Amino acid sequence: MTSALLDAKGVTLQYKTPRHLVTATYRVDFSVHQGDRYVILGPSGCGKSTLLKAVGGFMPPAEGSIRIREREITSPGPDRMMVFQEFEQLMPWKTAYQNVIFPMKVTRKFASNEAAERAEAAIAKVGLTEFRDIYPHMLSGGMKMRVAIARAMALEPDILLMDEPFAALDALTRRTMQQELLSLWDQLRFTVLFVTHSIEEAIIIGSRILLLSPHPGRVRAELDAGGLDHTSIGTPEFGTLSQRIHALLFDNGQGARA
Amino acid sequence: MNPQQTPPQRPELEVKLADTAVIGDVERPLTLYERVAGNDAVQRLTILVALIVVWEIYARWLNNSLLFPTFSETVRTFGKDIANGVLIDRTFTSLRTLAIGYAFGLAFAAVFTTMAVASGTGTRILSTLTAMFNPLPAIALLPLALIWFGLGTPSLVFVIIHSVLWAVALNTLSGFRSVPETLRMSGRNVGLTGARYVGLILIPAAFPSILAGLKIGWAFAWRTLVAAELVFGVSARSGGIGWYIFEARNDLDTATVFSGLLTVILIGLVVESVIFRAIETRTVNLWGMQR
Numbered sequence: 001m002t003s004a005l006l007d008a009k010g011v012t013l014q015y016k017t018p019r020h021l022v023t024a025t026y027r028v029d030f031s032v033h034q035g036d037r038y039v040i041l042g043p044s045g046c047g048k049s050t051l052l053k054a055v056g057g058f059m060p061p062a063e064g065s066i067r068i069r070e071r072e073i074t075s076p077g078p079d080r081m082m083v084f085q086e087f088e089q090l091m092p093w094k095t096a097y098q099n100v101i102f103p104m105k106v107t108r109k110f111a112s113n114e115a116a117e118r119a120e121a122a123i124a125k126v127g128l129t130e131f132r133d134i135y136p137h138m139l140s141g142g143m144k145m146r147v148a149i150a151r152a153m154a155l156e157p158d159i160l161l162m163d164e165p166f167a168a169l170d171a172l173t174r175r176t177m178q179q180e181l182l183s184l185w186d187q188l189r190f191t192v193l194f195v196t197h198s199i200e201e202a203i204i205i206g207s208r209i210l211l212l213s214p215h216p217g218r219v220r221a222e223l224d225a226g227g228l229d230h231t232s233i234g235t236p237e238f239g240t241l242s243q244r245i246h247a248l249l250f251d252n253g254q255g256a257r258a
Numbered sequence: 259m260n261p262q263q264t265p266p267q268r269p270e271l272e273v274k275l276a277d278t279a280v281i282g283d284v285e286r287p288l289t290l291y292e293r294v295a296g297n298d299a300v301q302r303l304t305i306l307v308a309l310i311v312v313w314e315i316y317a318r319w320l321n322n323s324l325l326f327p328t329f330s331e332t333v334r335t336f337g338k339d340i341a342n343g344v345l346i347d348r349t350f351t352s353l354r355t356l357a358i359g360y361a362f363g364l365a366f367a368a369v370f371t372t373m374a375v376a377s378g379t380g381t382r383i384l385s386t387l388t389a390m391f392n393p394l395p396a397i398a399l400l401p402l403a404l405i406w407f408g409l410g411t412p413s414l415v416f417v418i419i420h421s422v423l424w425a426v427a428l429n430t431l432s433g434f435r436s437v438p439e440t441l442r443m444s445g446r447n448v449g450l451t452g453a454r455y456v457g458l459i460l461i462p463a464a465f466p467s468i469l470a471g472l473k474i475g476w477a478f479a480w481r482t483l484v485a486a487e488l489v490f491g492v493s494a495r496s497g498g499i500g501w502y503i504f505e506a507r508n509d510l511d512t513a514t515v516f517s518g519l520l521t522v523i524l525i526g527l528v529v530e531s532v533i534f535r536a537i538e539t540r541t542v543n544l545w546g547m548q549r
Contacts (some may be wrong), residue, residue, distance in 0.1 A: 038308075039430065048499070056443075056447065058443060074447045076447050076449065077447075077449050078447070078448045078449050081447060081448075082416075082444065082447050084440045084444065086438070086439045088440050088441055089440045089441060089443075090444075090465075091441065091444075091459075091462065091463070091540070092545045092546060092547050093462045093465070093545045093547075102448070103447075103448040106448050106449065106450060106454075106458070107448055107449060135544065135545055135546055136546070137545065137546025137547075138546065155448075169466040176460070229339075246543045
């Protein structure tokens, strides 16, 4: 067995609010392999976004460890590019193109002419060539999200971290974006760690799904979901998996094994 | 109302799209009139002209050039003093002092805010100092400045720094604080830390507040300078615009006082509506951070 790209072992995450110490996740284990579309699924308050932030290096675990390529994660870094749910992740003072090229310039991972080529290519891939010199405030939500994805992918990170990236989009745009993400994955075979609270989105996007229980987040199950996408909605397999996930998430961990 | 009531059955309908030819092009360029009327500069100019007309009419009706000279008389005096170089000389002296004070004020503000961003203690130091000194009128410090630095430019620079520093530091700090968390995280995500993080993420993201601070600081500095020159310009060897006004008042030459005030106003207008306006259209307006 090849070793995992990302390995989380016994991760307990805690953060302080002014009055409480909140335990967001409790001893979570999971590992993501090269080329996975790994989805973390759970109801709100299960600490899934916090978990993603910890992988991003924004918050150290209170217990356990997260390793990428066998190196402990201690701080944010461009090997783990994040795509956030909010639209304000783009820099309003830079055009779409400048936003995409910015991380490549800052990290000096690519020579400047190569960075320019990569930025153009990434923008073309998400279908925004016409809008490359437009500032973010003139773009729609879906377009901003595509710029954010292009920005993250152009840098070729080891893993792409997506925190409910389509949650703030309308249903039609969301479906298009899901399809686009999948077709991009078909071309490029990147590794993505994707957080969502939607069972349907998890099944469509994920090749592997980690189910977290609510408050604090603990691992409930890890399921295979490869081979199911939009075209499978309405098929018996899709329905079965969806019901199974539903049962796992809402039976409070007592019995009802599928 | 009857809760059992169901809405009536209505026929479905499909309609052929209405012909839009009657409104002409869906997108058409604005006419010249529409563009001129909507132009900011034109509107401002109209307001200015209206004010001048009111001034001229009132002054003529009053007919007392010792109390309230007409616009035309003020402009004549203004033109005369521009031509003989007095006003230009005075203005230049003022602007030079102002530039020195403003630049030092901004530099100190940069130091303080960097300190405040770097640590919690720095933030507390800055907010305490700002709370203490921001309400203190710069002119109230002038007697002290005169004792410390003597008569002349250093005293003026000192009070200008005082009036610029706190306003700019306060605005910049509140701008830094209001940078969205997501934007901060996406900056740190690519590995930015320290000065690069401040320069590449925080400063542009807080630019609307910083610009507002710069504007307020500029206005405070200009006001403080003119006021300070009025107070002790008498003994300065080469006076500024405040001294020019003071001299004219001593001679009961109200038209010259007015032309001095007009100069102050004109410089304020130019800086605000030319320099700051240009910065705004190239930055915060272009980026959609401010409407």
